[in-house]
Amino acid sequence: MKYSYSAMILISILITQWVCEARDFDFFYFVQQWPGSYCDTKKSCCYPTIGKPDSDFGIHGLWPNYKDGSYPSNCDPDSPFNPSEISDLSGRMRKSWPSLACPSSNGLGFWTHEWEKHGTCSESVLDQRAYFQAALDLKKQADLLKFLTDAEIHPDDEFYSLESIKKAIEEGSGYSAWIECNKDESGNSQLYQVYMCVDSSGSEFIQCPIFPHGKCDSQIQFPSF
Template sequence: MTKFQCSIAISLVLLQCLAVHVASQSFDFFYFVQQWPGSYCDTQQSCCYPTTGKPAADFGIHGLWPNYNDGSYPSNCDSSSPFNPSEVSDLKSSMQNSWPTLACPSGDGEQFWSHEWEKHGTCSESVLDQHAYFESALTLKQKVNLLQALKSAGITPGGSYSLKSIKDAITEAAGYTPWIECNKDSSGNYQIYQIYLCVDTSGSNLIECPMFPKGTCASEIEFPSF
């Protein structure tokens, strides 16, 4: 290989590496996803409470997920950046309260948070480091109190409500249109499971969703007690 050919080859490799890096770090918006614990637990697979005890009867954070406007999303963008509990030690109490794990077997939350950081958070590292990623999600949860928004509209756990009334209540409180994900309870009835709101690439500001995920809900859904 000539010196010129070697130089071209090196340049191509560098360009490929740069392209991979840019692709892994760029995204168009975040989905901020919160889940209702009553619906997580009221399924055939059930749930396990964290080792810290039963979570509050409130929506808990599932994740802050980078997405593209075409519906696809980046994932597992940086294997060299594993979850480090020491980087969020000052947030741990808030995370246990607002971002609890319900997976079995019971855990303290670190496995859940590690999964969220490594699959989703590493794809936003160009904007949010590990601490900022978790702190941003906690701050977003405080911006819109989903449970209070629903209760203010007369929508309380233990009842059945129209999907439209749930969307309208959250839209009024948040100022932006949510997307509602349903799952099915142990009897096969649709129930409110997760609520998606969209956030700009800074991880700070709610925005109208460029697009919604795909999924099925009934026009009337249950809001189970927890």
């Protein structure tokens, strides 16, 4: 099939516009997960090859999002994950961004997925190393376990009100958070993931323009790990 010169120009413009739109975004969700809740399900978990992670929230991801609730993904297939780009961060990555998926792994598969699905959509502001560095720095700013324990909310298998958890995180960080729950083997709702919002530079927390869908019970369990 042959195209006229003007048609080819139009196609080129549309492709360029699509690529630009795919890489443009409004903010990030910075998501941390509680390992006790990941493991305390029928699916269970597998510890990393280096051993059981610390009893602390671990990074799940730094995800570009739009204010309408949608998000870009897999934006650049020509930008594969390259472990050498973050070789100097590997110790911090294993500690703060462990994989609990089975079978046990060194985390590279998890980090590959996060970069290729989410990180490539932020390349206009963060290259691969800067993307992972930004997430590690944000975790240092948002010490969720400290915020919660300062409010006498502990990972002790007890139940706490959802509102008290939200309040503790907001008082500790200065910003509101969205709580995602999952179910343990007995069907109890438990604290699973915490979403906080970050500006499009990946450096500063902001108040969330929109939260994900879903809800927790009014009383949720904070399982031990």
